Amino acid sequence: MIARARIIVKSHKVIGLSTLILFILFFIMIFAPWLAPNDPTAVHIVHKLQSPSLNYPLGTDHLGRCILSRVLYGARVSLGFAALIFVSALSIGLIIGLIAGVKGGWVDQLLMRFADGVMAFPDLLLVLGLVGIWGTGLKQVVLALIFVQWVYYARVIRGVVLTLKEQNYITAAKISGSSQWTIMKKHIFPNVLLPLAVMGTLEMGWAIMHLSSMSFLGLGVQPPAPEWGAMIHEGKSYIRTNPSLMIYPGLMIMLVVVSFNLLGESLSERFGVKHR
Template identity: 40%
Template sequence: MSQTQLQPNTIIPAKPFNAKAARRKAFIKKLAKNKAAMAGGFIVFFFAILAILAPVIAPYDPDHIEIIKKLEGPSAEHWLGTDDKGRDILSRLLFGAQISLSVGFVSTLLGAFAGVILGIVSGYYGGRTDTIIMRLTDVLLAFPGILLALAIVSVLGASTINVIIAVAFFAVPTFARIVRGSTLSVKKLEYIDAIRAMGASDFRIIFKHILPNIVSPIIVQATLYIASAIITASALSFLGMGTQPPTAEWGTMLSQGRSYIAQAPHITLFPGLVILIVVIGFNLFGDGLRDALDPKTKN
């Protein structure tokens, strides 16, 4: 008998169960079934690709001025028309995507980083530390986001960097509260007490055992907050407190076209539509992530 031939009583070992792979597969399956989330993800991906490839696919230099062609409507030469200085609106929208999306992503990343640190420290240690951090977040949350951002930019000065700082600053209390609540829930679990009894340090418990278990709400909140960050940044630029001309940015384009809204409505129409579509895309994708990551939802 061949050595490779199985004996009658040979027991084939079962393939070990991989919990992480199973959860990942279930998450992808639930997300793929959500058509709204898939549509939102496609919108986000599409505009991200446009922003990256803007220097390659833009038909014109976004700052190229042709006064004789100013305020022209959509045509074969300029698909979305030209602005008050004869600049191609499509090219400016493509390059503006780089600024607007960068502000949204970077400000959310900075705000989430600071908020996660404060929230997890507040929830884990509790006591006076928790009280101080939460009262500070209450004070910040008492102000409407756009007013707080306006106040910060007014002090720092109008620029893209300062807009990122202002929008990130307002994101901190929101992330801190979400992370604190999640940390309080995880901290009460028995295995955390067992790990602490084994002599694990607070740093190890926080970053190896608590943080990985509260990543889901952080990701969902970050995805949803990017939409708010883009709107806030565009609003600041519209008011002249954000990205300064002649840099192409969606809010700045809206501001420059408002004087010609009756004569050439396309100048404000297309930037406004782009902002609307991108914000809807992030919100749809964020809602889909929340449903897919929630274990209570059915497959």
């Protein structure tokens, strides 16, 4: 009991700290135009690679652009589109998982075999293949990541639904004459929300990492738009002379991913939810 209590208290502290950090980051994402001291795309060659100053708190990059402004605006792309990927993939996975779990039979087999086919490929490899077919750009990368990610939600939701279908209260609802839609709405859907919340926090970190990776490879966000992965790509040529060009966006990616992962792990331990 004492050990369990310690775990709960520790998890509450981690959840609180992670939530606070993420709240600050999303605040930055929303209010970046008011927080940024300079135009993130304005080029001033005469001010290139400057050290931190009052006008440029984190210095400037190789084109004289304000690093702090670009980091702040980069949150809008990295966090904003990661949230879009999460919501879209979650919606698709929720619908397909519920249909597969409730209907069963050939519908379940067809949907899950398709999901197995998608999961047979490594995530990054499949995303690279789809971007290669559809072309480079942020839109194509987002669609590719959604296509890859929805299968995990679908399989988890299907598993939860199959477990719930064996419960006595579901059997009682069927005997009482409740329709499948009523059973799904009142008894099944509310019970899949918690696993989805835990998965969502973990998958947000996954989405940000892959989105930044695509931009780092030059396949996602294109210059001069500010994005953390693209900023690391632009700064790699100056890693010896001006490593700050890569350090600041890299630290932001690390901070976001670690916060989401810690939040997800803590929620998983707190509520006993399994994840991939």
